[in-house]
Amino acid sequence: MSSFYKIILVLLGLVLLLLPPFFSRADQGDVLWPGAEWARNSPEEAGLDRAGLDALSAYMQGRGCVTRHGRMIYEWGDASQRGDIASASKPWLSFFLMLAVEEGLLDSVDRAVVEYMPCLQELNPALGYKDRGILFRHLGNQTSCYGVSEAPGTAFNYNDWQTGLFSEALFQKVYGVSIDAYDEQILVPRLTARLQCEDSPSFYAFGVKDRPGRVTISPRDFCRFGYLFLRGGRWRKDQILSEEAVRTLTCSPLDAALPRSTAVEAERCAGARSHGSQRIPDDQCDHGGSYSWMWWVNGVDAEGEVYWPDAPRDSFAALGHKNGLRGLAVIPSLDIVFSWNSTVLGNYPESPAVLNEAFKRLVAAVQD
Numbered sequence: 001m002s003s004f005y006k007i008i009l010v011l012l013g014l015v016l017l018l019l020p021p022f023f024s025r026a027d028q029g030d031v032l033w034p035g036a037e038w039a040r041n042s043p044e045e046a047g048l049d050r051a052g053l054d055a056l057s058a059y060m061q062g063r064g065c066v067t068r069h070g071r072m073i074y075e076w077g078d079a080s081q082r083g084d085i086a087s088a089s090k091p092w093l094s095f096f097l098m099l100a101v102e103e104g105l106l107d108s109v110d111r112a113v114v115e116y117m118p119c120l121q122e123l124n125p126a127l128g129y130k131d132r133g134i135l136f137r138h139l140g141n142q143t144s145c146y147g148v149s150e151a152p153g154t155a156f157n158y159n160d161w162q163t164g165l166f167s168e169a170l171f172q173k174v175y176g177v178s179i180d181a182y183d184e185q186i187l188v189p190r191l192t193a194r195l196q197c198e199d200s201p202s203f204y205a206f207g208v209k210d211r212p213g214r215v216t217i218s219p220r221d222f223c224r225f226g227y228l229f230l231r232g233g234r235w236r237k238d239q240i241l242s243e244e245a246v247r248t249l250t251c252s253p254l255d256a257a258l259p260r261s262t263a264v265e266a267e268r269c270a271g272a273r274s275h276g277s278q279r280i281p282d283d284q285c286d287h288g289g290s291y292s293w294m295w296w297v298n299g300v301d302a303e304g305e306v307y308w309p310d311a312p313r314d315s316f317a318a319l320g321h322k323n324g325l326r327g328l329a330v331i332p333s334l335d336i337v338f339s340w341n342s343t344v345l346g347n348y349p350e351s352p353a354v355l356n357e358a359f360k361r362l363v364a365a366v367q368d
Contacts, residue, residue: 015242020078022183032070032226033236036196039071043365052118052365060358062325064219064340067227072220079219080198082340084205086276086320088327089215090294092225093166093250094140097246099190109137113144116166116173119269127151129366139166141254147272148281149264154290156254157261159282161268163275167213171301194235195228197221205262211275219339222318226330226337228362235295249292250316250330252303256289288352292316307352311359323354 003334010286030038044051046068053066086170100106113134114120120131129153138144138152139162145152146162164202171177177185182203192201199218205211216226228234229250233241277284288308290299297316298308308315312333320326326338348354 031233032069032229034196034227036095037198038067038220038223039061041068041071041073043073046071047368048073049365049367050074051118052361056358056365058363059361060340060343060345062343064338064343065223065367066336066338066362067223068334070227070335072223075220077342079339082199082201082216082218082221082342084214084216084320085222085318085326085328085341086214087163087326088222088318088324089205089213089275090150090163090322091172091318093213094249094293094295095165095241096175096186096190097136097140097170098249099241100170102242102245106136106174109140110135113139113165114168116169117269118305121267121269130266132308136166136169139163142287142291142294143254143258145261145266147266147268148261148283149266150261155259155261156287157282158284158287159261160276160284161272161280161282164211164273165269167275168273171213179212182212189226191240192221194238194240195221195224197224197279211273214275219341222328222339223337226328226339230330230332230335230337250295251292251295252296253290253292254287256300256302258287260286290352294318308356308359310356310363315359317355319355324346327355330357331362334363336362336366338362340352 038304043053056121057076061312063079063081065072065079066074069216075362084335101109114132120134131146134144134146134152137352142155142158143153144162145155145157147159148157171182171186172179175186187203199221201215201217201221203213203215205214205216228240229246232243233239233246261283263281265281288307290297296319298311298313300306312331314333315329315331317329318327323345325340325343330337
């Protein structure tokens with residue numbers, strides 16, 4: 001691909017990513033909202049080919065569901081079964097960060113984390129006490145470089161120790177909630193009860209003392225979280241999160257030129273807890289110009305390549321484990337939200353192409 005065409009692709013990608021990710025074919029007043037249960041349509045009534053959706057589920061396996069126009073249209077496996085969603089929990093953290101700002105609990109995402117986590121004050125003197133400069137913005141974009149040698153904001157470091165720090169600083173310090181009360185005081189009253197979730201999502205995937213803040217949820221309830229974002233943070237007459245915050249979270253990918261961490265280990269706080277990976281130093285992947293506040297978006301990398309070439313450009317996803325074998329995807333231009341768990345996607349070599357194939361099959365099923 002010539003340099004000229006790469007530049008054109010990058011510019012086109014930026015334009016598309018600036019568009020609102022939550023438009024609907026219908027005016028908000030005509031939107032159908034799930035109640036205690038999802039309303040249902042057949043795939044054919046929703047404008048999708050059932051055989052195409054069968055091809056999608058056969059490829060992914062596990063369990064999951066597809067919604068369109070606010071209705072449940074297709075399920076495979078047991079879509080009501082709760083399960084750990086691993087790193088697909090990360091966008092829930094960025095959601096609650098923005099909510100904390102809107103509730104007045106935090107004045108800005110640019111507040112220094114050391115004000116809430118004093119242990120950062122004396123870390124890494126040989127590196128100029130770099131961790132004093134970590135902002136909540138850095139935690140929300142995996143650029144804090146906590147536990148590696150780079151200064152905050154200078155490199156991308158997909159790191160579950162920094163996610164553990166984020167969870168503790170946000171829930172215990174900003175929200176002021178004890179580690180055993182995340183569900184009762186944060187998750188349920190501020191979100192899942194408002195979304196009328198059916199299957200009791202929890203912030204304790206493995207028990208209170210093991211990675212609190214990591215979500216366990218059913219695919220059909222996860223679709224409610226995605227539907228909230230599809231509708232610009234609104235649920236019925238309740239603006240749960242502002243449209244501006246939704247746009248920020250899903251339309252602000254990191255600069256494709258931002259380097260990946262060199263993964264040289266640096267000091268962490270005593271008693272640090274990881275949200276997932278136990279590796280030290282932790283450096284799991286690059287961002288490919290497609291990481292936006294813990295959501296994966298369909299961005300353009302430094303070589304001008306689109307992350308998921310067969311997905312609509314406005315697609316965004318919450319992904320957990322290798323190749324997103326657990327996750328959620330929102331496609332505003334098709335008015336589709338779909339979620340999955342316990343799939344076989346992790347059996348393939350690690351590549352965005354694995355999830356791209358799922359997008360390709362879903363898009364091929366759309367008839368209108």
